[in-house]
Amino acid sequence: MSKLRVLFLSTGNACRSQMAEAWMRALAAGSVKVKSAGIDVQGLNGVAVTVMAEVGIDMSHQTSVRVNGELLEWADLIVTLCDNVEEQCPVVNFDTLKLHLPLSNPAKVKGNDEMMLAAFRQARDNVKKRVEYVLTQLPIYAT
Numbered sequence: 001m002s003k004l005r006v007l008f009l010s011t012g013n014a015c016r017s018q019m020a021e022a023w024m025r026a027l028a029a030g031s032v033k034v035k036s037a038g039i040d041v042q043g044l045n046g047v048a049v050t051v052m053a054e055v056g057i058d059m060s061h062q063t064s065v066r067v068n069g070e071l072l073e074w075a076d077l078i079v080t081l082c083d084n085v086e087e088q089c090p091v092v093n094f095d096t097l098k099l100h101l102p103l104s105n106p107a108k109v110k111g112n113d114e115m116m117l118a119a120f121r122q123a124r125d126n127v128k129k130r131v132e133y134v135l136t137q138l139p140i141y142a143t
Helices: 016-028 046-054 069-074 083-088 113-142
Strands: 004-010 032-038 077-080 097-100
Touching (some): 004 016, 016 046, 016 113, 032 069, 077 113
Parallel strands (some): 004 077, 077 097
C-alpha cells in the first residue's frame, strides 16, 4: 500500500500550512507524504521558522508554493487551514478527501516583537493539535 499524500493549504503558504507540513513530517515519522501550498504565495515567514525551531523542528529549508492542479491531483487528503482557502480552492478529484480545520493567521497580529512571538507560538501549538487530529483520522482515510 502506498503512503497517504496529505496537502495542507492556507492563503499565503507562509505560516500555518508551512508549520503543518513541518509538524506532519515530525509527528508522522515518514508514514505519510506531505506538502503545503497557498493560493497567494507570500514566502516563508521567518517568525514561523523561529518558533518551530524552539520546539526542535527546522523548517528553514521549506519553500512557499502556489497551489496548482498538479498538487490538488497529487493529494489524497487536502487539509484547509483558513476559510479563505476553503472557499477558493475546489477539489478537482472526487477521490480526494478534504478536511477543514481553520486557524487565525498569526502574521496579521500587530504589536511588538513579544506580541508577535506569542501569536506565532500559539499558532504553532494550535497547528500541532490539528496535525495530531489528522493523524488520528488517517486510518479512516487510508481504508
